[in-house]
Amino acid sequence: MYDAVVIGAGQAGLSASYHLTRLGLDHVVLDANDRAGGAWQHRWDSLSMDDVHGVADLPDSPAPGRGRDRANNVIPGWFDDYERTHGLPVVRPARVDRVESAGDLLVVHAGRRTWTTRTLINATGTWTQPFVPHYPGFETFRGEQLHTVDYPGPEHFDGKRVLVVGGGASAVQFIGELAPRTDVVWVTRHEPVWRSDWDEQAGRDAIALVEQRVRAGLPPASVVSVTGLGLRPQEQEAARLGAYDARRPMFARIEPNGVRWAEGAFEPVDVILWATGFRPAVAHLAPLHLRSRNGGIALLSVGKDVQTAVTAAKDPRVQLVGYGPSASTIGGNRAGRAAATAVRGYLREMAEPAAG
Numbered sequence: 001m002y003d004a005v006v007i008g009a010g011q012a013g014l015s016a017s018y019h020l021t022r023l024g025l026d027h028v029v030l031d032a033n034d035r036a037g038g039a040w041q042h043r044w045d046s047l048s049m050d051d052v053h054g055v056a057d058l059p060d061s062p063a064p065g066r067g068r069d070r071a072n073n074v075i076p077g078w079f080d081d082y083e084r085t086h087g088l089p090v091v092r093p094a095r096v097d098r099v100e101s102a103g104d105l106l107v108v109h110a111g112r113r114t115w116t117t118r119t120l121i122n123a124t125g126t127w128t129q130p131f132v133p134h135y136p137g138f139e140t141f142r143g144e145q146l147h148t149v150d151y152p153g154p155e156h157f158d159g160k161r162v163l164v165v166g167g168g169a170s171a172v173q174f175i176g177e178l179a180p181r182t183d184v185v186w187v188t189r190h191e192p193v194w195r196s197d198w199d200e201q202a203g204r205d206a207i208a209l210v211e212q213r214v215r216a217g218l219p220p221a222s223v224v225s226v227t228g229l230g231l232r233p234q235e236q237e238a239a240r241l242g243a244y245d246a247r248r249p250m251f252a253r254i255e256p257n258g259v260r261w262a263e264g265a266f267e268p269v270d271v272i273l274w275a276t277g278f279r280p281a282v283a284h285l286a287p288l289h290l291r292s293r294n295g296g297i298a299l300l301s302v303g304k305d306v307q308t309a310v311t312a313a314k315d316p317r318v319q320l321v322g323y324g325p326s327a328s329t330i331g332g333n334r335a336g337r338a339a340a341t342a343v344r345g346y347l348r349e350m351a352e353p354a355a356g
Helices: 011-022 038-042 071-085 169-178 200-215 233-240 283-288 329-355
Strands: 002-007 027-030 098-102 105-110 113-122 144-147 162-165 184-188 253-255 258-260 266-268 271-274 299-301 309-312 318-320
Touching: 002 011, 002 105, 002 329, 011 027, 011 071, 011 113, 011 329, 027 113, 038 071, 098 283, 113 329, 162 169, 169 184, 169 233, 309 329, 318 329
Parallel strands: 002 027, 002 113, 113 318, 144 271, 162 184, 162 271
Antiparallel strands: 098 105, 105 113, 253 258, 258 266, 299 309, 309 318
16 A cells, blocks of 8 residues: 555656655655656657757756767666665556556556555656647558657658658757758648747746646647747758748648648658657546546646646546646656645545544
8 A cells, every 4th residue: 555656757757756755655656668767768869968958957966967968878877876866666667557546545557467555646748649640641651651759860861851740849850950961841730939039937928828728627738839949059050951941831631652732732752750749648547537528637736836736636636747837857846746745735634534
C-alpha cells in the first residue's frame, strides 16, 4: 500500500518523487523505459544541448549547460545521476496500461503487475502519443512518411525533396537543418506567428491561456500555439535561403508521388515529415472517467501559480504534472512540487475523519 504512485520518470515525475520523498510519503515511480532519461533518450542524434529550447534545473540539481554534446546522451545521464543521488524509488520497465478505482484506493496495472495506492501522480507527458492528421490519399503515398518521433537526422534526407508539415518549433528546427542541404517545402494550417521579443511575463501570459483551456476541461493546446515562433542563430541560413518565407497553406490531398494543392497544382515530394505535435498520454486513466464533456481533463490550481494546476477536478486522488500549463521543464518542476503538496493535503484530509 503506497501513499502515492508516480507514473513516468521524466522531469516532472522526478521532481514529484523528490518532493514526495522530502515530505516522507511512501511512493514508487513506474517508468516504461528500460533506462533513465524520459523522452529525451528518444530524441534524434543531431539535437545538441545548444538546440534544445531550455531545460530547467531539477530540485537541488542544476541543469546541464549548453554545448554541442548530444541532448539524448547528456540529459539521460543527468536524470540517471539524479535518481541515484536522491535514492528515488524508480521501477523500470513498467509500462502502465490502466488505473482503476477500488473504493477509496487506486490500483495501477502494468501487465500482470499491480500497485495499490491512495493517490496517483501522472507524469507521462506526450512523447508516446504522436499526432498525425489524416488527409485523403494518406495510404497511397509511395515515399517515406515520418513523424518527429522518427526523425533520423538531416543526413537521411540528402537528395530528397521534403515536405515539412506543422507550424510549431519542431518544424522550424527541421527546416533549419534541412533547407541548407536539400529541397524543402513547408506547409501549415495557419499563417505562422513570429515573435520579435520575449520576456518572462509574456511566457506567463501564454501559459495562463493554456491553463484557461484546462480549467474549462478542454484538451490542452501547446504553449507554442500562443507564444509564437522565433528563429535561433542555427536557423539563420535557412532563413537567408527563404525557406520560412515560402510557407504554403495545407494541401488538399496526398497522392502516390506528392501532394495536390487546393487550386489543383501537383507538388512532387519524396518525404512527408509530420511535425504535427503530440497528444497527452493519458489513455491508461480512462477507467477513472476524468475527462469532461469538452474532451479534456479539467484541473484545479494549488495557489496562484498557473503551473500548479495539477489536481483532477473529478477525482482529487489524481494529480497530473506535465499536462496543460505545466507541459514544460520549468512547469513540470513546479507542478511536481504542487502535486506532492496536494497528495499530502489529501492524505491528511482523509485521515481526519478516521481520527475523529
